[in-house]
Amino acid sequence: MTEATKIRKGRKFGQVLDGARTIFLRDGFEGASVDDIAREAGVSKATLYSYFPDKKLLFMEVAKAECARQSEEAVEITRTGAPVREVLRAAAERIVAFMTSDFGQGIFRICVAEADRFPQLGHEFYHSGPMMVRMRLVEYLREAVARGELAIEDFDLAADQFAELCKADIHARLIFGVDACCAPRDVQRTIDGAVEMFMARYGAKG
Numbered sequence: 384m385t386e387a388t389k390i391r392k393g394r395k396f397g398q399v400l401d402g403a404r405t406i407f408l409r410d411g412f413e414g415a416s417v418d419d420i421a422r423e424a425g426v427s428k429a430t431l432y433s434y435f436p437d438k439k440l441l442f443m444e445v446a447k448a449e450c451a452r453q454s455e456e457a458v459e460i461t462r463t464g465a466p467v468r469e470v471l472r473a474a475a476e477r478i479v480a481f482m483t484s485d486f487g488q489g490i491f492r493i494c495v496a497e498a499d500r501f502p503q504l505g506h507e508f509y510h511s512g513p514m515m516v517r518m519r520l521v522e523y524l525r526e527a528v529a530r531g532e533l534a535i536e537d538f539d540l541a542a543d544q545f546a547e548l549c550k551a552d553i554h555a556r557l558i559f560g561v562d563a564c565c566a567p568r569d570v571q572r573t574i575d576g577a578v579e580m581f582m583a584r585y586g587a588k589g
Contacts, residue, residue: 392434399424399434404445412442412489439493443504446490450512453481457516461523467532467586468578471545474520475574478549483565488557517542533585541585548577 402424406415417438421428435441460473481487494505520542527533535541551573556564 395424395426395430396434399426399431399441400445400448402426403441404449407442407445407489408486411485412438412493415442439497439501439504442489442493443508446486446508447511449486450508450515453477454512454515454519457519461519461526467527468582470523471578471581472574475545475549475577478516478546479553479570479574482550483553483557483570491558513546517546520545531587534587535585541581544584545577545581548580549573551576 399420402422403415403420405423406420409415410419415438417428417431420441421431424431431441435444456477457474460477461470463470465473490508494508497504517539521538524533524535524538524541528535528538553565553570553573555561
């Protein structure tokens with residue numbers, strides 16, 4: 384990230400992020416206008432641009448905050464004391480919900496489109512979102528193994544496999560814009576399959 388594209392923080396920084404989150408979640412990245420964001424945040428366009436000279440940087444900062452929030456939710460899910468299947472199902476539902484949202488798709492498109500010019504955008508998003516969720520999932524899997532509920536040796540691989548199972552059929556359809564993607568029945572089918580396959584491979588036997 385160059386000097387020209389660095390983010391500057393100030394008194395109304397959080398205010399701008401809150402307004403941007405509302406507009407991005409409502410309109411997506413392409414549909415969100417700087418005018419609408421500034422209006423929602425209650426700041427001038429000049430103030431907004433003084434913090435974020437590029438809409439992509441603002442989107443990614445909002446994305447990082449959103450991912451941090453979802454990571455905190457993931458922690459709460461794993462602390463419920465519910466059976467492993469229920470915890471995995473709840474985790475899968477959140478992974479798929481984020482992946483199929485306009486917001487989640489926008490993040491993916493920006494990271495891919497800007498990979499050459501601004502590779503740090505993708506790195507920052509990964510470390511603030513997917514990696515944090517992955518770390519929490521690994522921690523939960525270790526706890527489940529200690530309780531005798533799962534049988535896993537490579538925890539990192541198992542966590543990655545579960546995340547990929549949650550994307551089956553859905554991710555490719557989203558990327559290529561295939562019609563009839565992500566109907567509730569199809570999403571449930573993918574989630575059910577992810578949980579069942581994971582448990583078939585790692586569920587404690589006997």
